[in-house]
Amino acid sequence: MTFIYPTDSNKAHPLPLSPEYKSSIKRAPNKPLIPMRHTLSELTGPVYGHETVREGDNDLTRQHASEPLGERIIVHGHVRDEDGRGVPNSLVEIWQANSCGRYVHVRDQHPAPLDPNFTGAGRTVSDAAGYYRFVSIKPGAYPWGNHHNAWRPAHIHLSVFGHSFVTRLVTQMYFPNDPLFPFDPIFNSVPDEKARARMVSSFDLENTQPEWALCYRFDIVLRGKNATPMENH
Amino acid sequence: MQGNEKDKGITPSQTVGPFFKYGLTPTGDYAWNDAFINSTLTPDVTGDRVRIEGRVFDGDGVVVPDVMLEIWQADAQGRFADPQDKRALPNASFRGFARCGTDKDGNYSFDTIKPGVVPDPDGKPQAPHIVLAVFGRGMLRHLYTRIYFSDEAGNAADPVLALVPADRRATLTAVREAGKPVYRLDLRLQGDNETVFFDM
Numbered sequence: 001m002t003f004i005y006p007t008d009s010n011k012a013h014p015l016p017l018s019p020e021y022k023s024s025i026k027r028a029p030n031k032p033l034i035p036m037r038h039t040l041s042e043l044t045g046p047v048y049g050h051e052t053v054r055e056g057d058n059d060l061t062r063q064h065a066s067e068p069l070g071e072r073i074i075v076h077g078h079v080r081d082e083d084g085r086g087v088p089n090s091l092v093e094i095w096q097a098n099s100c101g102r103y104v105h106v107r108d109q110h111p112a113p114l115d116p117n118f119t120g121a122g123r124t125v126s127d128a129a130g131y132y133r134f135v136s137i138k139p140g141a142y143p144w145g146n147h148h149n150a151w152r153p154a155h156i157h158l159s160v161f162g163h164s165f166v167t168r169l170v171t172q173m174y175f176p177n178d179p180l181f182p183f184d185p186i187f188n189s190v191p192d193e194k195a196r197a198r199m200v201s202s203f204d205l206e207n208t209q210p211e212w213a214l215c216y217r218f219d220i221v222l223r224g225k226n227a228t229p230m231e232n233h
Numbered sequence: 234m235q236g237n238e239k240d241k242g243i244t245p246s247q248t249v250g251p252f253f254k255y256g257l258t259p260t261g262d263y264a265w266n267d268a269f270i271n272s273t274l275t276p277d278v279t280g281d282r283v284r285i286e287g288r289v290f291d292g293d294g295v296v297v298p299d300v301m302l303e304i305w306q307a308d309a310q311g312r313f314a315d316p317q318d319k320r321a322l323p324n325a326s327f328r329g330f331a332r333c334g335t336d337k338d339g340n341y342s343f344d345t346i347k348p349g350v351v352p353d354p355d356g357k358p359q360a361p362h363i364v365l366a367v368f369g370r371g372m373l374r375h376l377y378t379r380i381y382f383s384d385e386a387g388n389a390a391d392p393v394l395a396l397v398p399a400d401r402r403a404t405l406t407a408v409r410e411a412g413k414p415v416y417r418l419d420l421r422l423q424g425d426n427e428t429v430f431f432d433m
Contacts, residue, residue, distance in 0.1 A: 012242045023371030025371075026295075026371070027291050028423065029430050030423050030427060034431050040318070041362065044305075045305060047315060052267075064264075082241055082242065093256060093257060097252075104263060119264050120255070157249065163317075168375065169243075169244060170249045194242065195243075195245045198244050220244050221243045
């Protein structure tokens with residue numbers, strides 16, 4: 001057994017070079033990636049985060065003096081591997097634009113209001129079953145310079161570690177039925193339609209809170225291990 | 234349970250974007266607490282303390298001010314702070330993980346210790362190395378590479394370096410500055426001296 005995490009799973013990812021996404025043209029490697037067997041260095045990974053997660057870090061609406069403007073949302077789901085096992089104790093970090101589609105970042109200067117009550121960053125740790133939950137504000141679409149009339153669909157960035165360095169994932173959660181999907185080269189950089197659909201959250205009426213917040217469910221699926229046990233232990 | 238029971242594949246990767254800085258690498262610039270800094274050093278850590286620094290360039294040789302780098306490594310005895318590694322961990326608070334965003338001139342740096350020898354799947358020793366992941370705008374999935382050390386005799390027999398054409402191995406080798414515990418390694422995302430990235 002050469003690969004313990006099957007590399008076939010990687011076919012769900014975008015190719016490094018996606019010319020429609022212009023920033024990839026000068027930043028994607030030209031030379032082929034070199035295949036290698038996973039060693040302990042790749043099969044282990046940072047599986048903690050508890051000590052850096054503070055009370056309330058998963059509620060982006062309570063980080064400032066008042067509540068941010070916009071549509072309050074709950075985002076929740078499970079971190080699992082592709083064999084269906086929950087991934088416990090995994091640090092999940094998120095960052096996003098405010099309800100007007102503006103980031104607090106110094107380089108985001110598009111003429112939409114900044115919200116003094118919204119930074120747009122959060123983190124949490126998945127529980128024993130791999131479950132995570134955030135409270136936030138639905139981010140707005142925003143313009144970018146990729147092509148004429150380019151707007152990103154509303155999205156939340158997520159960073160997840162899993163249980164090895166090869167399961168490390170940074171992705172974006174999109175919202176159902178966004179009219180901007182067909183025009184977004186980042187969303188469409190994922191060639192497989194089913195794989196693209198896995199980046200779209202589901203509206204979750206069952207967990208929507210009456211007169212308080214809409215709920216979206218987003219399950220995150222990381223690479224799964226083959227049954228082959230680890231060697232050299 | 235509904236939603237993502239759509240099929241069994243994994244969630245695809247997307248770019249970290251240009252605006253991760255306030256969420257992932259704030260270092261005091263924004264009203265958000267740091268989860269990680271560019272150092273693995275803890276009070277109890279043993280081993281040779283080193284600094285690794287360099288710059289990141291794109292295919293035009295232009296510095297890249299908006300990438301994020303993450304390192305993961307064993308301690309000086311070759312042990313990982315991971316539940317899968319059942320060996321004793323004398324450096325109890327050493328984690329072996331650090332994160333750094335490049336500055337406006339494309340500079341990065343890490344303060345860490347030189348890792349020990351880690352076996353490959355056949356039990357063969359690997360030369361001391363650090364695993365590095367590169368995230369950034371324009372990168373739809375992060376890239377994996379390794380950092381080796383120029384003053385390690387074991388590099389010549391390292392099984393992973395052996396997979397790399399000889400004329401490209403220098404892109405993985407951080408060069409020690411004379412008389413200082415500082416190693417330099419520039420990363421080139423594309424072009425003639427493109428850094429070797431691994432498919433794993």
